[in-house]
Amino acid sequence: MDQIDQQIVVELQKDARRPVRDIARTVGVAASTCFERIRRLHETGTVLGYHAEVDLAAVGRRVQALVSTQVRxxxxxxxxxxxxxxxxxxxxxxxxxxxxxxxxxxxxxxxxMEDLHSFLVDTLSRRKEVVGFRTSMIFRHRRDPAVAPLP
Structure with missing residues (x-):
């Protein structure tokens, strides 16, 4: 991956629904070049797919937690x-x-919170391989939607 491919990857992560000509203009290449590079990024497995980012509360997931789990x-x-x-x-x-x-x-x-309690007690703790777990509540969650390759 050269610098142009890296820029294309960043732009696709920001908004994969943008027209190729807009991405091409942003990274400074012809639309046909950009299209071919995107095709190659798919073929090589660099770009695995595209996903919609959703508001977790809007889809019924207002309570989030990280559950550290030990198994034996x-x-x-x-x-x-x-x-x-x-x-x-x-x-x-x-x-x-x-x-x-x-x-x-x-x-x-x-x-x-009741749903979380039920998951922990009725689902997770009943698994025979689980020997312990700790729960950390998430108050805020931020993730950068565009992860640039490291230099």
Whole structure:
């Protein structure tokens, strides 16, 4: 990826619905060149897809938390299964496999505190491989929608 590809990636992350000619003008190349570079970024797997950013409260997820989770026995099979199964849970928005004192970090989004309590007590704590978890409430969440490649 050269500097033009990096700029195109940043512009696509900001607004992937912009016309190619607008992106081309912003990065200083011809529209045909920009189109070809975007096609190549898809083919090489640099650009994996496009997603709509939504207001979490508007879709019923007013309460968010990060749940640090420990599982045992710590094996590849247990890790893979837990990651796969928690990813499929409707309350779980993201799953991170981590190192350190915890094995997983779950980003959970639900409607109410009662829903969070129910998820923790009725769903997570009943899993036989879960030996412990800690919950950190999220008051604000900010994410830069455009992540530029590092120099």
């Amino acid at each position: 026995p710590l094996s590849g099979e247990v890790i893979d299964r837990f990651e796969r199964e928690t990813s499929a849970m409707p309350e779980v928005m993201a799953v991170f496999v981590v190192a350190g004192g915890d094995d997983f970090l779950l980003h959970v989004g639900v409607g109410t």
